[in-house]
Amino acid sequence: MSELAAAKRIVVKVGSSLLVGPDGAPDGAWLSALAADIGRLRDRGQQVLVVSSGAVALGRKRLSLGKRTLTLPEKQAAAAAGQSALMRAWELALEPFGLSAAQILLTRDDTEVRRRWLNARATTETLMTLGVIPVVNENDTVVTEEIRYGDNDRLAARVAQMIGADVLVLLSDIDGLYSADPRSNPDAVHIPRLTHLTAEIEAMAGGANQGAGVGTGGMATKILAARIAQQAGCATIITLGSRPAPLAAVEAGEPATLIEPALSAKAAYKAWIAGSLSPAGGLTIDAGAARALTTGKSLLPAGVRRVTGRFEKGDAVLVQDEAGRDIARGLVRYDDTDAARICGLKSASIEQVLGFSEGPMIHADDLALLFEPPV
Numbered sequence: 001m002s003e004l005a006a007a008k009r010i011v012v013k014v015g016s017s018l019l020v021g022p023d024g025a026p027d028g029a030w031l032s033a034l035a036a037d038i039g040r041l042r043d044r045g046q047q048v049l050v051v052s053s054g055a056v057a058l059g060r061k062r063l064s065l066g067k068r069t070l071t072l073p074e075k076q077a078a079a080a081a082g083q084s085a086l087m088r089a090w091e092l093a094l095e096p097f098g099l100s101a102a103q104i105l106l107t108r109d110d111t112e113v114r115r116r117w118l119n120a121r122a123t124t125e126t127l128m129t130l131g132v133i134p135v136v137n138e139n140d141t142v143v144t145e146e147i148r149y150g151d152n153d154r155l156a157a158r159v160a161q162m163i164g165a166d167v168l169v170l171l172s173d174i175d176g177l178y179s180a181d182p183r184s185n186p187d188a189v190h191i192p193r194l195t196h197l198t199a200e201i202e203a204m205a206g207g208a209n210q211g212a213g214v215g216t217g218g219m220a221t222k223i224l225a226a227r228i229a230q231q232a233g234c235a236t237i238i239t240l241g242s243r244p245a246p247l248a249a250v251e252a253g254e255p256a257t258l259i260e261p262a263l264s265a266k267a268a269y270k271a272w273i274a275g276s277l278s279p280a281g282g283l284t285i286d287a288g289a290a291r292a293l294t295t296g297k298s299l300l301p302a303g304v305r306r307v308t309g310r311f312e313k314g315d316a317v318l319v320q321d322e323a324g325r326d327i328a329r330g331l332v333r334y335d336d337t338d339a340a341r342i343c344g345l346k347s348a349s350i351e352q353v354l355g356f357s358e359g360p361m362i363h364a365d366d367l368a369l370l371f372e373p374p375v
């Protein structure tokens, strides 16, 4: 499957039942083989982020909670006790390959509230630039039932969206999607590739394949995750995780299901900025800045004439020219007070005036043009 080899950023989701052995301890041999597989991608220059479950399962053993159903506070206690065991297992596995892990614990708000989303994205990107493997899990200890993702398939898809990943790999206990449950139906056909996630596919995942999932998420949550990724411009690969090197196996052509992205990650991000966010304020820019934006440049404070409305750093703002025409929408790097103080100034004076600098008013990557630039 060429998509995996070609991807720049890859999110790999690992479920509890792969990582935790029947004795309740981490499966070190399997983890080590996966770490080697991840190291191979890193050596090729690809960035890899891991979303790992297993905290509750490992915490169960640490706290001697047995196999019974846990109450929410018990689950949260197990997550707290197990998360450090989980990180230790990842560190032990990654270290021999010269890789280090960094723990990131997220709640749903971190990927849904824009400012927190931007912060989480910046930290994650810094870690990946520094060559570290971020290991993400839900912050189960602090979330309540109503505000949790609940399953790491969905968390992984949101993280893939957040960092603009090209490929999301969901390691499962089955090698992809089938037209029916292959364990009970000998006529079940493996589906190697999907362009659209139709209602029929979703019904199939909810019915025949439902029992095929591991941990909290069954095949239905995998399809849900694939849908989020698809709209974010990210391909999803569902494959068998229990193989010693599941990523190498996919590349070598072992069965997997690939769900194609609906559009490119960059286009999806820009569409999100242009379409789904309501602007909290506005910036009026001069003709020179308007021209610069159409050639893909960032919006610098020097080109901003006026700041309107109240907004926080990271909010979406509407960018208009002096005639009131809508030029772009973008995520602004300063709040309205700071933006007003630096508007019209050269970038070199930002730090002098504010005592800090976040760079341009709106970075080109966070800017969506609202019209086709004239050619």
Ligand code: GLU
Pocket: 015, 016, 052, 053, 054, 055, 056, 057, 137, 138, 140, 150, 151, 152, 153, 215, 216, 217
């Ligand atoms: N966050 C949970 C854990 O670490 C797992 C949730 C899931 O597997 O989907 O145990």
